[in-house]
Amino acid sequence: MATTWAYNRSPAFLDTPIHGPAATRTIRPPPGASAARSVSYTKRFEADDFAKVTATLGASVQGKKGHTTALGGKERFDFNSAYSFALPGSRTHHLATDGKANLWSLSGSQHLDVHGSEEIEYTAPEREFRPGTSHRMTLGSAVHSPLMHEQTGVFREGNRLKAFVPLFSDGRGNVGQSWYSSAKTTLHQGTTKIGEVDNTPETWKSYAVGADDAEYTLATSATRDRTVSEVGTRIDGSWTFRSAKPPTDGQTRTGLSTVRFGAQVDLDGTVAADRTVTFPVTVQGPAAGAGLKSLAVSVSYDGGTTWQQTPVAKGKITVKNPARGQTVALRGEVADTRGGKASVTVYDAYRGK
Incomplete structure (x- = not known):
C-alpha cells in the first residue's frame, strides 16, 4: 500500500515538494508579495503532526485503475497518490495538521485510459482531521444515486x-x-x-x-x-x-x-x-x-x-x-x-x- 505525505500551511506555497514524516519544509511568500509583509519560515513536521487516512476506492469494472487525492487549505492544495493503482484498491494519506485540527477533503478518481484521464470522480465532504489520529474512508461503493445537501x-x-x-x-x-x-x-x-x-x-x-x-x-x-x-x-x-x-x-x-x-x-x-x-x-x-x-x-x-x-x-x-x-x-x-x-x-x- 503506497503512502502520500501531504503538507499544508497557508498562505504560502512550497518551493519544492518534500516527502516524509519528519521532513523540513521551507515556505516563501507568493511572487509579487510586499517585502514588508513577506514572512519566511521553516517547519519541521514530526509523525505526530499528521492524521493518517486510508482511502479505499471501489470499481465495478475489472481492470480499472485510479488514484486518490487529498485537498486542503485555503488555497485548496491537492496531493495525489504518486501512482495509479488497481481498483478496487487503497492508498494511505498522511495529512499535516500543524499540531491542531485542519480541514481536508479526499477524492477518488477512476481512470479512462493509461494517461490518467478521469471517467468517474467521487469527492468526500470537507472535515476536520486532528494530529495523531487514524481514519478509514470508502469512495465509489454502490448504490449510486442522487445526493441532496445544502449545496444541491x-x-x-x-x-x-x-x-x-x-x-x-x-x-x-x-x-x-x-x-x-x-x-x-x-x-x-x-x-x-x-x-x-x-x-x-x-x-x-x-x-x-x-x-x-x-x-x-x-x-x-x-x-x-x-x-x-x-x-x-x-x-x-x-x-x-x-x-x-x-x-x-x-x-x-x-x-x-x-x-x-x-x-x-x-x-x-x-x-x-x-x-x-x-x-x-x-x-x-x-x-x-x-x-x-x-x-x-x-x-x-x-x-x-x-x-x-x-x-x-x-x-x-x-x-x-x-x-x-x-x-x-x-x-x-x-x-x-x-x-x-x-x-x-x-x-x-x-x-x-
Whole structure:
C-alpha cells in the first residue's frame, strides 16, 4: 500500500515538494508579495503532526485503475497518490495538521485510459482531521444515486432557474460525477415544457421562467456504458416543486428530496446472490424527518419491466438479492408535507455473485 505525505500551511506555497514524516519544509511568500509583509519560515513536521487516512476506492469494472487525492487549505492544495493503482484498491494519506485540527477533503478518481484521464470522480465532504489520529474512508461503493445537501437543488435568480443534482453519488454519501453515454433533462411549468438539454442536471444550465408562483417539474435520465460502470448504469429522477421570483436580487435555493438506498455492497458492486437482506432507506431534503408525507419503494428483477412494491418498516426494506450474474433495480417515490414530490430509479443497482 503506497503512502502520500501531504503538507499544508497557508498562505504560502512550497518551493519544492518534500516527502516524509519528519521532513523540513521551507515556505516563501507568493511572487509579487510586499517585502514588508513577506514572512519566511521553516517547519519541521514530526509523525505526530499528521492524521493518517486510508482511502479505499471501489470499481465495478475489472481492470480499472485510479488514484486518490487529498485537498486542503485555503488555497485548496491537492496531493495525489504518486501512482495509479488497481481498483478496487487503497492508498494511505498522511495529512499535516500543524499540531491542531485542519480541514481536508479526499477524492477518488477512476481512470479512462493509461494517461490518467478521469471517467468517474467521487469527492468526500470537507472535515476536520486532528494530529495523531487514524481514519478509514470508502469512495465509489454502490448504490449510486442522487445526493441532496445544502449545496444541491434548484437555484433561482430573478426569473431564471438552474439546478445542480449529482446523479452518480456513491453509497457512502460522497458526491459523484461520471461519464455518461446519453442524458436528457427537461423542465416543465405545469404541463408546458420550458426547456430541454442533452445533459445531466449538473451543468448549471439555466432556464427562463415567469415571475409568478408556479409548480415546476425537473426530470432527468442518464445512461452510462458498462465499460465505465456495471452498476448504476441508468439513473432516472423527477422532482416537482414550487417557485416564484424572489423579493430580492440575490440567489435563492429550493431544496429537493431524494431517496438513498443503504444496501451493503462490496467494492466491486456485488452482493451474495439469492440472499434475503434488510437495509435502510434514507430520505434527504424537504421530505426528511417531520417533512415526510409518503414514501414508497419498489424493486425490479427484470430491468424495470415489472415492479414489486416493498414495504418500508422503521426506515428499512427487506428484499432478496438478485441471482448470480443478475442485477436489481430500485425505485423510491417520496412526497413532502408542502406539496413537493420526487422519484428516483437506479437500474443495475448491484449484481449478484
